[in-house]
Amino acid sequence: MSDVNNATTALDAERAEKEYSGPMLAADGTPLKRSLNRALRRQKLRALLLIAPLLIFVLVTFIAPIADMLFRSVENEIVQDTLPRTTEALEQWSGEDGTTPDAPVYKALYQDIYIAQERKLHTRLGSRLNYELTGASSLFRKSGRGVDDIGEVYQDQFEDLNEFWKKGENWNEVLGSDAWLAQIKDWDKSAGTPQPAFEMRDGIADIFPQTAGYYMIFADFVQNEDEDNLYKEDPWPLIYSAFYDDLTGDTASVIASYSGPGATEIAEAAAAATGFETVDYKEAFTKIDKDWGASPIWGTIRAYSPRFTNGYFLNSIDMQKSADGAEFRPENERIYGTLFLRTLFMSVCITLSCILLGYPVAWILANLPARTANLLMILVLLPFWTSLLVRTSAWKVMLQQQGVVNDTLVWLGVVADDSRLALINNQTGTIIAMTHILLPFMILPLYSVMKTVPPSYLRAAKSLGATNWTAFWRVYFPQSVPGIGAGSILVFILSIGYYITPEIVGGTTGTFISNRIAYHISSSLNWGLAAALGAILLAVVLGLYYAYDKIVGIDNVKLGG
Amino acid sequence: MVALTPISRKPVSFYVPVVAAAGAVAGLFVGTANGSGLLGILIGAVIMGALAFVLTQIVKNEQISRWATIVALGIVGFLMGGIPAMLIGAAFGWFFSWFSFWLYEGRYRAKIPPYLTPGQVLWHYAFRVICGAIFVFLITPILVVMPLSFNAENFFTFTPEMLRFDPAGYSLKHYQDFFNSSDWQGAVWNSLKIAPAATLLSVSFGTLAAIGLSQPHVPFRRAIMAVLISPMIVPLIISAAGMYFFYSRVGLQGTTLGVILAHAALGIPFVIITVTATLVGFDRSLTRAAANMGANPVTTFFRVQMPLILPGVISGGLFAFITSFDEVVVVLFVGSAGQKTLPWQMFTGLREQISPTILAVATILVGISICLLTVVELLRRRSERLRGMSPG
Incomplete structure (x- = not known):
């Protein structure tokens, strides 16, 4: 009996202890706190799972493109990818004005341009550098045609020495591994199987380092880009000059002890090579184009050899790289500063005229009886819902020299028939049309703010003796300022990045920076500069957007904005 | 706001000059369109002033006088420049007869607070005219496009045929182009x-x-x-x-x-x-x-x-x-x-x-x-x- 009692009291005590110090329990026995936390976590997870598909969608289809654009505005891999040896060799050059680099640089240039012209990349590099230095495009095109002649000097001499060097098969026998040679001889293009990839013979790279290096590039190009049978392909002149370099260079002593395939021919060539006519690469390039003998092109190549560049950004603010760092372009070459200023100026004009026209309309909509206001609201919403192209074409039709506005003015006798107003293809046209297009974006936020201002305030002010103007200026206007702020930022953000309307009614003087961006993407193909201009514009807009968020709050974004 | 303001008839010395001034503005446009602006101002002012006086002091019946004015000015317009001018004339007639009685009866005071000074009343209506002009600015481009799309010619403006309401000036050919291209x-x-x-x-x-x-x-x-x-x-x-x-x-x-x-x-x-x-x-x-x-x-x-x-x-x-x-x-x-x-x-x-x-x-x-x-x-x-x- 006492045992039972003892047991129950012990149990009671235990329970009591738990109630005091232990955690509160949920129905299933887990501590309540943990259980609640788990529920909260699950709730968060569910919310995130619902959002995730869209978030991923937007990140992939929208944010990634923007990031790509920003990356492109600094990316500059083409110079280093196309001229890897030249850019490396150029680091030795002092870069002083009036000097040119040393001979090794010209040799590296020959090797780079040779490979680039085989791959048809030299013209692309030329047009890239042409953005920085006028004439670079034709210089590279010319050089691409000229490098063949440079290499042929050695090719001819080797071939004259021995017919052996003429044939691709012989080169492959020397340089290729036995296993690969066996495979390639069996390979039949028509069978449809892929060509066996070239393998270098063991140890050959130590004996003929340069020849082997360029032959790998050659083999890769023939097999993967041209898709020809490498075994039968005669090598590039570049290989011959590399071979000459090997025969006369540091490895000459190793070559003397070479005993692989074609050893007799190699020994013969090694003996003859010392007496070969050599090529002065510098002179050869200067002969192709005298620009290679001057410092500007070298300065440009050196300035743009890093993988990332601020050159596009400098360009987009009318600056350029020079030997002593960034400097402004000559007055007559500056266009972007003017263009940015013009974009800002016109956006401000449009915003101001929207305030001027939108304020009275918003006021009257907010102060008329609801029925009338709703009816008049249709006049605001109809343009808002009408296609942008429709409104733009309407303005194009109305503002033309022979358009409705000019016809009416002439008919009324306000202007003479021979002095019709130029309302289109200039800034006036852009400002008129864009004010009309963006006016609803000003009226709607203004209206929603004015709707919240009680009309009794104005009456109170007047009954206290304020004149109409004082009552408006001191009482009503300050309360409508948030609406003006919201509407102005909205209109300004929209107008600063507008493309369609300026393009159609703006002519040459009424265009915005966005038209220039479009031009660089589709016509001049200077994508990097387009990206840099876009990045600057984006920064301005995001700054304004931040301001908008502070003033209005992102959750209160008005629809259509 | 409810109509609390008592309204009363206004003296001739107030409304006749106002209507005459409005007539002068209208006359300016009609006059410049026909050659002489100055003459238009004079004729417009005289005719409209006289019209306001006759309608309110002699005819007195609003219904009759309004219809009579619309018809009369419509005919004058037709004689001057065909169907489009007739429509403009009729619109002028509608407006001026309404304007005369609106001023004469003092109806313009009816819906605004009684304590406003004449200057404030003027501003009240001027403000509405400004807003009306902005609404016109908003909607005109959209309205202009519609009739022009029925143009029989490949022009982007109203041809004389269209202004005469000549059926030959209108066609559906642009719509046919659209549906056939x-x-x-x-x-x-x-x-x-x-x-x-x-x-x-x-x-x-x-x-x-x-x-x-x-x-x-x-x-x-x-x-x-x-x-x-x-x-x-x-x-x-x-x-x-x-x-x-x-x-x-x-x-x-x-x-x-x-x-x-x-x-x-x-x-x-x-x-x-x-x-x-x-x-x-x-x-x-x-x-x-x-x-x-x-x-x-x-x-x-x-x-x-x-x-x-x-x-x-x-x-x-x-x-x-x-x-x-x-x-x-x-x-x-x-x-x-x-x-x-x-x-x-x-x-x-x-x-x-x-x-x-x-x-x-x-x-x-x-x-x-x-x-x-x-x-x-x-x-x-x-x-x-x-x-x-x-x-x-």
């Missing part, structure tokens, strides 16, 4: 293929995400919202440039799928905003009640939540649709000739071979936008006021 029809077809697909994508993803965003505990809510809203904030030319670069890297540039994805991304902010606005007023206990009665989450969503937020989803979808249907910058870069949409065709039409067919298309599009506006307005009124949406 394979370019335009192909563009319409492309637009009708791309816009619904983009809308479907943005509405389905957007609605789900909006429901997720309106849950009480969402980590990084602001950051997520900023990302989702960004397609609306970033200028279109920048979106277009970025998408052009990126989509050509991944092989989507110049494909219909690429354009659909791009347009879906642009439409998403509108769906998010309208649907989250609708969800603010959504009673969460309804879903709990449904779950309590044994419905699984999918059933709850389709049978309880969806019908309630449907107006928001539909108007978000309409916004997304119009965004895609009206979009030209992005499609210009992301698309290729095979994805030429209606706005793109209009854009090339405006830039290169400008033909009045564009006006016919524009008129059709205005018709469509009136329909859309009506649908959205009805939806908006039916559902509770969507927070943050266009007011009204």
Whole structure:
């Protein structure tokens, strides 16, 4: 009996202890706190799972493109990818004005341009550098045609020495591994199987380092880009000059002890090579184009050899790289500063005229009886819902020299028939049309703010003796300022990045920076500069957007904005 | 404001000069159109002043005098310049007879507070005239396009035949051009293929995400919202440039799928905003009640939540649709000739071979936008006021 009692009291005590110090329990026995936390976590997870598909969608289809654009505005891999040896060799050059680099640089240039012209990349590099230095495009095109002649000097001499060097098969026998040679001889293009990839013979790279290096590039190009049978392909002149370099260079002593395939021919060539006519690469390039003998092109190549560049950004603010760092372009070459200023100026004009026209309309909509206001609201919403192209074409039709506005003015006798107003293809046209297009974006936020201002305030002010103007200026206007702020930022953000309307009614003087961006993407193909201009514009807009968020709050974004 | 102000007849010395002044303005326009502005001012002032006096002091009956003036001025106009002038004359007659009696009877005071000074009354009406002018500015471009699209000539202005209301001046030929041209029809077809697909994508993803965003505990809510809203904030030319670069890297540039994805991304902010606005007023206990009665989450969503937020989803979808249907910058870069949409065709039409067919298309599009506006307005009124949406 006492045992039972003892047991129950012990149990009671235990329970009591738990109630005091232990955690509160949920129905299933887990501590309540943990259980609640788990529920909260699950709730968060569910919310995130619902959002995730869209978030991923937007990140992939929208944010990634923007990031790509920003990356492109600094990316500059083409110079280093196309001229890897030249850019490396150029680091030795002092870069002083009036000097040119040393001979090794010209040799590296020959090797780079040779490979680039085989791959048809030299013209692309030329047009890239042409953005920085006028004439670079034709210089590279010319050089691409000229490098063949440079290499042929050695090719001819080797071939004259021995017919052996003429044939691709012989080169492959020397340089290729036995296993690969066996495979390639069996390979039949028509069978449809892929060509066996070239393998270098063991140890050959130590004996003929340069020849082997360029032959790998050659083999890769023939097999993967041209898709020809490498075994039968005669090598590039570049290989011959590399071979000459090997025969006369540091490895000459190793070559003397070479005993692989074609050893007799190699020994013969090694003996003859010392007496070969050599090529002065510098002179050869200067002969192709005298620009290679001057410092500007070298300065440009050196300035743009890093993988990332601020050159596009400098360009987009009318600056350029020079030997002593960034400097402004000559007055007559500056266009972007003017263009940015013009974009800002016109956006401000449009915003101001929207305030001027939108304020009275918003006021009257907010102060008329609801029925009338709703009816008049249709006049605001109809343009808002009408296609942008429709409104733009309407303005194009109305503002033309022979358009409705000019016809009416002439008919009324306000202007003479021979002095019709130029309302289109200039800034006036852009400002008129864009004010009309963006006016609803000003009226709607203004209206929603004015709707919240009680009309009794104005009456109170007047009954206290304020004149109409004082009552408006001191009482009503300050309360409508948030609406003006919201509407102005909205209109300004929209107008600063507008493309369609300026393009159609703006002519040459009424265009915005966005038209220039479009031009660089589709016509001049200077994508990097387009990206840099876009990045600057984006920064301005995001700054304004931040301001908008502070003033209005992102959750209160008005629809259509 | 209720009509509290007592109204009384005004003396001749007040309203006759005012009407005469208005007549002078009208006379200035008629006069300059016919050669001499100064003469027009004089004649207009004299005629209208006399007219006001005769109507109010001699005829006195408002109905008769108004109709008589309209007819008389209409005939004068017809004699001066045919049917268009007749209409203008009749409009002048309607206005001046109304204006005379409005001033004479003192009706202009009826609906404004009695304590206003004459100057304030003048300002009150001047302000309304200014607002009227702004409304005219807003709506004229859209109205002008419509009659011009029936032009029988390839001109962008009213021909003399059109002004004479000569049936020969009007024709449907631009509409025929539109319906018979394979370019335009192909563009319409492309637009009708791309816009619904983009809308479907943005509405389905957007609605789900909006429901997720309106849950009480969402980590990084602001950051997520900023990302989702960004397609609306970033200028279109920048979106277009970025998408052009990126989509050509991944092989989507110049494909219909690429354009659909791009347009879906642009439409998403509108769906998010309208649907989250609708969800603010959504009673969460309804879903709990449904779950309590044994419905699984999918059933709850389709049978309880969806019908309630449907107006928001539909108007978000309409916004997304119009965004895609009206979009030209992005499609210009992301698309290729095979994805030429209606706005793109209009854009090339405006830039290169400008033909009045564009006006016919524009008129059709205005018709469509009136329909859309009506649908959205009805939806908006039916559902509770969507927070943050266009007011009204």
